[in-house]
Each structure stands twice: as structure tokens, then as C-alpha cells.
Amino acid sequence: MNDKTFFGFVSPSVIIMVLLMVIPLMTAVFLGFHFVTYSNLESPQYVGLQNYTEMLTDPDFWASFNFTFIYIVTVVPASLVLGFGIAMLLDQVTAFRGFFIAAALIPHIITPVVGSLMFRTMFDRSGLYWYLLRALFDYDFTMTTTTVRMLIIGQGIWQTTPFAMITLFAGLQTLPKQLMEAATVDGANAFQKLWHIILPHLRSLFLFISLMGVMDAYRVLDQVLVITKQNPLFRADTVMYYNYKVAVMFSRLGKANAMSILTVFGIFIVLIPFLRITYKQQMESR
């Protein structure tokens, strides 16, 4: 394909990405240096680095990073382990496999706001899990900072496991049969096969799922908004939810934009190695 046709074909996509992604990012940088609220949108007031210093000295900002970190290091490994276990189980069955997969996918593709609401109502007064906890363990579930955080993490695991499951299940289907047969002939037991053949075969997939998981976990917002009922007493803000709060509830648009720019730098720490790997792959395969 020559240059002229190529640029003709990609121009709609590229123009919309430049207009609606590059320009907004530049606007975010611009607004980050200004004092803006909803009442002075037309006339932002230049304040230099003040928004950034305010943000970096804000304990709630660091607390939100702290909880996001806890969220990532619990949800991502848990969804990997659970997803792998379920993928192995699915690999064992042929009857009703489609049904099991369809049911397991529901938490992943349901609207996140709705999924979080459904998940939370199970623990509300007169919800099923609330009732079971009380009837079986005599434990009265009430919302506190700790339990709200646990609910958010639990919902995260419920929602992200199906993605790990389906990806790893697809990976298991490409496992070389001869290798497994050779291992059986050599007398390897199930654990040895798992450790020496299956896990190495799936290694790149584990990496891929973790990367996606980290990026998605970094963006968690709707779930926190629904599960905390927007109640500021529960100190369970994630980075994006705090960013949202600064913009929507505190009306500090300039400060919120400064925070957005800081979070963009944050994600680039994870993103740059990933982009480099992809760049190399693409350069080799073209």
C-alpha cells in the first residue's frame, strides 16, 4: 500500500484521536496551571505550580495512591490464581462447557456500575450474604472503612477473574500435546507437569493479564463511587475516585487537572516497558 492511500485511509481515525486526545491533554496541562472552578470557567486565573504543590502535599492524595496500591496487589494476583484454577477446571470438562463459560463471563461484561450495585446489595441489610454471614457465623456486616475496602476488593476480584480465566483457557488449548505425552511417558506427576510445562507455556499470558489488570485497576472509579455510596466517612478513595471527587465534589477543576497529569506520569512507569516491547514486536513483524 502506498503512502497516499495509507494516509487517506487512516486519516479519519488519526484526526479524531489528535483532536480528541492530544488537544484535551494539552488543555489538561494548561488548566493544571490555573485556578478554575465551575464559576470561572471562562476566565481561568494563572497560579503557576500552586495546584501541583497543593496536590503533592495533600495527605488524601497519597492515601488514594496507597489504597490503589493495595487494590492492585490483591486483585491482580487473586484474579490470576482464581482464573487459572477455573481455566484448568474448564479444560477438564466438555459437557456444558459453553454454559459454564457464559455464566462465568457475566461479572466481567455487566455494566460496572450495575455489577457493583448488585454486589453491594448482597451485603446490605436484608441482602443474601448479609443474612448468611449472620445466620452461619453470627457476624453482623456493617459498613466501616475496612469492610468497605474489602467489598471494593472483593468486587474487583469478582469482576476481573473472568478475563484471566478466558485468556488462560485459550492458552491451555494451544498446549503442545506431544510435550504432555512425552512427560507422561517419562513418569512425570501432575505437579511436575504443571510446574515444568503448563506454567512456562502460559508465562507470557500471565504477564499480559497482569499488565491489563494493573492498568484497569489503576482506573477503578465507578465501583468505588457505588460501593461507598459516595459517603466520605469511608476512607476508601482510589486515585481516580479522588481525582473525580476533587473535580466534581470540591469543584477544583484546576487542581483536578493537575492531579490527572500526575496520574498520567504514574501510569507511564508501567506503560513504557510495555510500549517498548510492543514497539520491538511490531518492528520485527512488519
Added chain:
Amino acid sequence: MEKVKNPIGRVLIYLALILLVVYSVMPFVWSLLTSIKYPIEANNPKPKLFGFTPTMMNYEELWLYMEGSAFVPYAIAMLVLMIVIVVFAVLSVRLQWLSKPVTNMIAVGLFLVLLFVLPQVAQMSKFYDYFLNSLVVTVGTLVVSISIGCVGGYALARYSKIWGVIILIAALGFRALPRMAFSLPYYFIAQMTHLYDTRILLIIVMVAINQPFTIWMLRSFFMDIPKEIEEAAMIDGAGRLESFFKVIIPIAWPGIITTSLFTLLLAYNEFLMPKILTQANWTLPVAIASYTSGEDAAYRAIAAAASVSITIPIIIVIIFFQKYLVKGLAFGAVKG
């Protein structure tokens, strides 16, 4: 992998999978049950799985601005008209009055007209308006995003110079950036251009944020189609554009459906953008979030009815398009 042969082992595997199904669907089933309970039953501290008197009251209150019984004739009329449309579509394809794509487009168009005429004749609630907003935004995003994504993705699949790689990497970077970084500038720009609180703004914005994903996925589907196919068509005298529409698109159709499904879900599920960019013209996720903040127990049954109403289209998608969904989700696994 070789199968477990031990019968006890097999029973345990099936038990574990049934447990998985319960764990995955229970929140939905519970909301479904709550949504057909009277408020007093929905707030019962000893909740019942069965043995309560079911009611459609919550759905009536959610969707209608009139008595449920008064809505019955409208519901019957809608049903009859929909059956007529389907019969017309099937007949016109069978009798070859019209080609299949044209018939499908006419049928979908008539369905949409029906849905938009309904609130003109019957008193529907605000929730119905939000449903229509979601419908317009989702369909609009889908059509625009896939149309420009197809040409873009195809070009990226067939072009080997450095510019292609640069565009792909930039798109991947954009995809990973937090939505908040875009949404606040969008709010600012929307206020300046007076597009705030319009459906068209939501469509433009959703197309933009979904575009990186769309071109990546479509590109990989186009790469699976051998170059020789369109080269043969071009030798026969077709231009690049003609061979693309007449030869490539029909072959790439399954890939396009898969990508469309994901675009559809992304647009339908999106919360942050419509939340920030609308004031009255909410979409469904924004509307339901407004039911969630209060402690008021009276809302519980209604919120459950809203949850179920929003989820039903997604369940339909799973039932009819499971094959494509699984293919799309496992797409990372196959491509490495």
C-alpha cells in the same frame, strides 16, 4: 491436557464449576428476586429466596408514568408491530424482494422508530428517556467507530513503513491513559462550544476513546486475511477502495462483529464520560448511580429493577454472541 478419569474427581470438578456459576450469577439472581418483591419483602431481615408474592410494581414505577394496567394495550400493540416487522423481514428475504442487508437495516430502523414513537403516545417515565439516550449513544458510537475503524485498521494491516508502527504505539498509549485526564478537558471544551449535555457530544467522545482499541483489534483481524485476495481483485481491475468493500469486508465480517460487540459494550457501560458531560440527558449507568447513594430502603426494590433492566440487553448479547465474545476476549491469548 489429559482428563481426570477418577469418577469422584469428575464429580468434584463439576461441583466446583457449579459453585463458580452460583458465585458469578448470584448477585444478578438476587437483584432479579428483589426486583419482583414488594418493598416490605425486599427489606425483610429474613430474606426469602422463594415463597413471596411476586409483583411487577417496581418495574411499573421505574418505566411508566401511568398505571400498569393502562399500559397493557400499548405493550400488546408494540409486540404485534414488532412481530409484523420480523415477518416482513423474513418474507422479503425469502421472496427476494430486497437483499438481506437492506432488509435488516429497514427492520432495525423500524424498531427504532417504534421505540421513539412510544413515549409520544404513552406516558413513559424519565428512565425511558435515559434508555433512549443510551440507545442512541451506543448505536451512534458503534456505527461511527466501526466505519472509520475498519478503513483505519485495514490500512494499518497493509502498510509496512514506520508511520504505521508509530500510529499503533501512540494509540496503545492513549488507550492506557486514565479517562479522567480526558474527561475534564472535554467538559471545559464542551462548555466553550455549547455542546455540553448533548447526545452528539457523547457519541464523538466515545468514538474517540474507543478508537485505539477498535483499530488495534480490527487491524489484527485484517492481518489474518491473505494479501493475495485483494491483489487478485485489483488485477481484475478493481480499485483499492472497491476491492476493500467488495472483497475484504465480506471475509472480515466475523472479526467486525467481534469488534462491534466490544465497542457496543464499552459504549453501553461507560459511566464517567456521560456523568461529567451531561446534566439532564443521562444515560442508563448515570441514571442508576443516582439510586445508589441514598440509605433509603424504599429505593432498594426499584434500584434492583433498574439493575435488572440494564443487564437484560447484556444477557441477550451473551446468549446470542457468546462465540464472538470469547474469541474477542481470548484475542490477547492467541496473538501473544
